[in-house]
Amino acid sequence: MTQKDITFVADFLTEHFNEAPELYNRKGKYFNVERVGQYLKDEDDDLVSPPNTEGNQWFNFLKDSTHLKESPLLFPYYPEKSLHFVKRQMEGIIDQCLQKPADVIGKSVHQAVCMSLYKISQSEDSTPQLFKLPFLWNNKTSNLHYVLFTMLENSISKIHILRRHTDTSRSVSNGILAVEFGNFLNNSINESSDSRCYSCLDAHFYDDETVTVVLKESVQQEGKERVLAQLPLS
16 A cells, blocks of 8 residues: 555545544444445334435425425435335335225236247247337327237248237237238349349338338348338228
């Protein structure tokens, strides 16, 4: 250690670890701990050096407000506690608020349909992710739910569209279909099918009638072409 390091540590000890006779009767250490660190300790004990809230405009405002003083909408303040204690208190209240909606929503959800998209091998470790970029869209005019997604491996040039009625008791025609891009952008009928094959990078609904897709050339070469296409859902 250099003399500068020793001086720095000595100054720190002098400033933060002076004897504090007024704390002698309290449980714990008899000196002022570093004021920032005390807020980060994960314990329920009171702070050794609680903050001075005198003159705080927010506290004075609450104290003078008849309606806000006892309002259940305001999170209670614990000036004697660390941030870990306050965090646990807040998490408990949030969990309590979310429990009832979770129970109600959970009991109202049920499976409407089950579709097998693909089969995986026995060894899950070697199975790649096949389901990609699901995007949801709700057509409120016709009461239809849509899901756009792509499948990797042998279907990189296809985008799948799943359509369901919001009323689960009703069905719709062509509940699921696939649109294949392939080499539809070839300039000539004589072009090789492998030379201009496109795969889907991303897909979103633009509106109720239109799907926007981002395509890229599948050939392995520099300067691969990107295409932004808008497709009518019909």
